[in-house]
Amino acid sequence: MEIPKAYEPKEVEGRWYPFWESRGFFTPDANPNPKAGVFSMVIPPPNVTGYLHMGHALNHTLQDVLARWRRMSGDRVLWLPGTDHAGIATQMVVERQLAQQNVSRHDLGREKFVERVWEWKAHSGGTILKQMRILGDSVDWSRERFTMDDGLSNAVKEVFVRLYDEGLIYRGEYMVNWSPGLHTAISDLEVEMKQVKGKLYHIAYPIGGATGAPVEGLAEAYAAANEGEAKSGLLRTPQGDFIVVATTRPETMLGDTAIALNPEDAAAGGRYGAIVGRTATLPLVGRELPFVQDEIVEKEFGTGFVKVTPAHDPNDFAMGRRHRLEFLQVIGKDAKITDAAPEKYRGLDRYEARKQVVADLEALGLMLRIEDYTHNVGHCQRSGVAVEPLISMQWFVRMKTLAEPAIQAVRDGRTKFVPESTTKIYFNWLENIQDWCVSRQLWWGHRIPAWYTPDGEVIVARDEQEARQRLAQRGLDPAVALREEEDVLDTWFSSQLWPFSTLGWPEETDDLKRYYPTDVLVTAFDIIFFWVARMMMMGLKFMGEVPFRTVYINALVLDPEGQKMSKSKGNVIDPLEVFDKYGTDAARFALTSASTAGLSLSLQESKLESARNFANKIWNATRFVLMNCDDILKDPEPIDWETRLAPPELADLWILSRFNRVALEVHNALAEFRFHEAAAQIYHFFWDDFCDWYIELSKPFVTAKEPTPQSQAVKRRMIYLLERSLRLLHPMMPFITEELWQRLPHKGETICTADFTSHNSAQLDGRAEREMNMVIELITRLRNIRSTFNIPPSTPLQAQIAPLDESIRGVIAGVQDHIKRLARIENLQLVEQLPEMKGAARAVSASFEVAVPLEGLIDFEKERARLQQTVEKLVKESDGIEKRLANADFIARAAAEVVVQTRERAAELQDQIGKLRAIIDAL
């Protein structure tokens, strides 16, 4: 049979997915067993604009390992795929396309624009779905979903209306994070805090009766007042009294409507008790500002005075509400100064306005100090523009009451997080949850199901017809002209319903009954808030049950240097390139075996190479079998594995036991999401036990010219083990295992639905494993002796073995031929006790003692000289004395224990080394 020597993944990997997909192996409906268990997962829906990145590669690989494992274990497995409409991201993609033709979405109008997005989706969307096939994801394509599908859109409306009816959704004017880049409100989670090197501006506000004329010497007075320990923001000068505030955003002063200070400072006898009852005058504007007392003001920060801009800062907003201050919006949605500000500043961009305000204050002598100041500024995750806190009319979800059951469900273990430490992230967020702004001023997304009457009444309903019914119920005219809400919902509003909306909710479908709750959710920790927590809340709210029993948080994939991958750093690794270079199976195996409980994983080239080599090993082991077992493979009789095997010898019992132990371990490891351990177990079994020992031990039988009953049995057993190993490997390496499995005798159409090898405890044999370990140790010791004394393989050796443990006698006798061949021993003698031997190498283990006569094989004088030379060389090279001493010790041990020629010679060597050590000590 023609099989290439080295595994070529490219030849193999393209071939199998079309076969699997077209035959429908991945749908749970294909499982003919009516009593089959159920295992379900929903995929974290990637953005429809998305491309496969390393995070997906890991996330999908782990899910696929679970899905394939459960499927092969007999479960009815549903792994449901789909994509997210990704409101902002998708709208941006299409807008960018339009921009190339100099068209804006406003030119098109809403309806046309949305049509364009759908067109885009049909032609260019969902690239990632194709890439999932390259990866091998065994998802059920017949149940693919999109968050804007009709069914899912219905679910969104249903949920919105029900939450609204219960008072869990409300509409109101509140401070939101406004993204001037996207022209929409965004949620707290979409704001990314970035460290920004800015300035802290110290500005003087006159108290009472400001003239507006420039003042002089104020900066010096301020500096003088703050020398040493003393800190004061109250300046008393011949030109009047001033208070000093510190701010990072001087342009917002145009909207100041108060000055705040800590009640302790304002108390009679307090630091600033003197200002009580007075007012400050806002420079550049002239507005009188009252002083308000608020605990939130830290006495220690700045001067202790805070300018309050209720319309442009979340804290100030809260203070504004507490103290019933005026909310003056001086920055608009375009991030430009509004008409509420003095004419001079109107229309200026917020950063230009900052410059102008600073210049004007300097001219007035009121800018007292500008210092460098690094602080955190919220930025819009998508557009990268600094967020502008603004008051605006938006829709919100009241989260507290929804969060409570979600916390409880994890506390009492209905949903488990793996690794367990991630629950802290979850609890921390839910326990401090804020209301969620869900309205977005975009066009692509689920339109909020609300209508307005000309009188400004708001009706929330599933559709316009219902809205009119509800009008009638309220005693209003159902025939009035209704205006539909323009805003759409945050993308996450629909994705939070994913575990049940994809199964048909609100209809009570069979799928919903059968597959909800799902078994496992595999996802990354950065969307625990965005997605996992919200799914928990919604699942509990609308299904009355948790959406998943286990949440497995997979690691963040870092680059080989351990850095986060990011476009700006240019260190992003494209998984498709990795698949191409090492093979998809190898990449999958590398990812699986790197998946430990940690929160991050750095992708090492060496790990990929090692996985590629492993694939090659599997290929070649199979190649060996195919090349040597023709007679068995052509046997027209089906191979009855369990009965047609001849009485096994030790090695057979051992390998069967090892296999079953590993099958058990792999099963247990996967059941507990210890992916790396499953991978490690199978790797070492296949490579070390099966290839390095079992195949090597079996070679004389397998390659024998004349078939004997025993050689036939060994071949059968080898095919049997190989086939079972391929099944064990299949969840991690689906392509190569299918390819090879198809070439071996097998039952069934595809390895995808073959039995995952559950272990057979009847084949576990602790005694065989113990005995074989002794044999392995013995062979290793003998090889070690040969290697230590540089004896070529062609030189035959004699060996005498004295058992220290009686049970080993029979064992060794039974496998003498193996020992002789693998250690290249010509004459193996079992003796009661080792005789005194001069010039022999010895080795001792717990169960045996062995001696190999070296007389005539090596030149002792030369050997001694060689050792001495080594020692000298080591000493010469040494710069770290301690380490060299350790080496000298080793040589000494070698001299004393291994080169047991005569006591005198050993002593002589010891003496030499002693002298060398003395020299080292003297250094």
Added chain:
RNA sequence: AGGCUGGUAGCUCAGGGGUAGAGCACUACCUUGACACGGUAGGGGUCAGCGGUUCAAAUCCGCUCCAGCCUACCA
């Protein structure tokens, strides 16, 4: 500022109260009819530091020092 997670071989990382592990790298030997993406035999560690609990600590508990991440309304 709080919180979390780590510090184990040259590198990347498992493990975790009882003899310290893997992959890669390293040394020596081997082109033996499955595989040089291979085989055989090796070398290499004060398990960050200090203290405590224990017959026994890399492992459990405190503290310290480093590194990374997350959360936060210090203007």
